[in-house]
Amino acid sequence: AQSVTQLDSQVPVFEEAPVELRCNYSSSVSVYLFWYVQYPNQGLQLLLKYLSGSTLVKGINGFEAEFNKSQTSFHLRKPSVHISDTAEYFCAVSRAGGGNKLTFGTGTQLKVEL
Amino acid sequence: NAGVMQNPRHLVRRRGQEARLRCSPMKGHSHVYWYRQLPEEGLKFMVYLQKENIIDESGMPKERFSAEFPKEGPSILRIQQVVRGDSAAYFCASSDLERGGYEQYFGPGTRLTVT
Numbered sequence: 001a002q003s004v005t006q007l008d009s010q011v012p013v014f015e016e017a018p019v020e021l022r023c024n025y026s027s028s029v030s031v032y033l034f035w036y037v038q039y040p041n042q043g044l045q046l047l048l049k050y051l052s053g054s055t056l057v058k059g060i061n062g063f064e065a066e067f068n069k070s071q072t073s074f075h076l077r078k079p080s081v082h083i084s085d086t087a088e089y090f091c092a093v094s095r096a097g098g099g100n101k102l103t104f105g106t107g108t109q110l111k112v113e114l
Numbered sequence: 115n116a117g118v119m120q121n122p123r124h125l126v127r128r129r130g131q132e133a134r135l136r137c138s139p140m141k142g143h144s145h146v147y148w149y150r151q152l153p154e155e156g157l158k159f160m161v162y163l164q165k166e167n168i169i170d171e172s173g174m175p176k177e178r179f180s181a182e183f184p185k186e187g188p189s190i191l192r193i194q195q196v197v198r199g200d201s202a203a204y205f206c207a208s209s210d211l212e213r214g215g216y217e218q219y220f221g222p223g224t225r226l227t228v229t
Contacts, residue, residue, distance in 0.1 A: 032216055043118075043205060044157075044220040051216060090156065098211040099145060101159040101170060102218060 002027040002093045006105035013081055014113055021076040021108045023091030030096035033074040035065055038088045038107075047089075050074065051096075061085070086112045116141065118208050118221035119188075126227045127196045135191040135224045139208030146189045147218055148181060151203040163189060196228045 003026045013019045025031065032051050036044040048059025055067040065076045074091060088107045094100040119138040127133050139146050148160040162170040163183035174181070178196075183189040193200055203225045207218035 034217065036220070041225075043120075043222040044207075046217055046219065049217050094216075098214075098216055099162065099164075099169060099209075101147065101162055101173070102149075102157075102207075103159070104149075104157045106156040 002031060002095065002103045004091050004093050004103055004105035006091055006108050008108050009106065010109045010111065012111045012113060015083055016080050018079050019077065019081050019085075019110065021089050021091075021110065023074045023076065023105060025072050025074065025091075025093045027072075027093060027095070031093045032096050032100075033065075033067060034092045034094075034102065035059065035063070035074075035076050036090045036092060037061075038090065040087075044090065047076070081110070081112050083112050083114070085110060118206055118219055120204075120206050120221035120224050122224060123222060124225050124227070126229060128229055129197055130195050133193040133196050133200070133226055135193075135204050135206075135226070137189040137191070137206030137208075137221060139189070139206075140210070140219055142213075143208035143210045143215075143219075145209045145211050146183050147207045147209075148189075148191050149205045149207065151205065151223075153202070157205065160191070193226075196226075198228050201226055201228045 005024045034049045035047040050067045058064045090107050091105040092102040144165050146163045149157045151157045159173040161174050161181045178194045180192045203223045205223045207220045209218045
């Protein structure tokens with residue numbers, strides 16, 4: 001079984017500042033990793049994914065994440081945030097291969113302030 | 115290309131009634147997943163279906179809940195005799211595994227309120 005830990009439930013940050021949202025996972029098998037964003041009363045939008053290959057993955061809206069196998073981490077970063085980035089961010093893991101359920105972290109609420 | 119569609123977006127049921135939630139996957143996707151988001155909690159997997167087959171139902175409550183994905187038409191998540199604890203947002207996702215699409219795309223969700 002897989003598990004995901006998002007240590008920060010809330011992260012306040014000023015506009016145009018950099019941000020890092022932390023995600024650690026646990027698994028005894030190879031995994032795929034994902035970050036999703038959820039705006040209030042909406043569904044989840046895929047930000048980026050790691051399946052294999054380069055450990056630095058770039059996603060939409062200027063976000064990127066780095067897969068670190070030795071530290072079992074997949075932290076999300078953005079060099080300069082905007083007010084519109086205020087949302088809840090979920091890290092998710094699945095067993096590698098097709099057709100496997102996603103296991104989600106409890107989410108990190110990113111609040112961007114002026 | 116239309117995304118994953120779910121209806122209704124909001125559903126109110128009295129205790130003891132039945133709730134039917136529908137999900138139409140993205141065009142060409144034949145793999146559907148259902149997740150539940152309880153208040154103040156993360157998303158939890160419920161069931162994974164492929165056309166006409168349940169592949170993994172390890173997250174489904176043993177009683178009152180059922181799911182199907184017929185050859186034609188949307189996937190249905192059915193909750194019989196709803197209770198207040200069933201109040202949650204239910205999300206459907208789909209993927210295109212036949213073309214190597216391992217990521218899941220989510221619908222807008224159905225918010226179920228049980229009164």
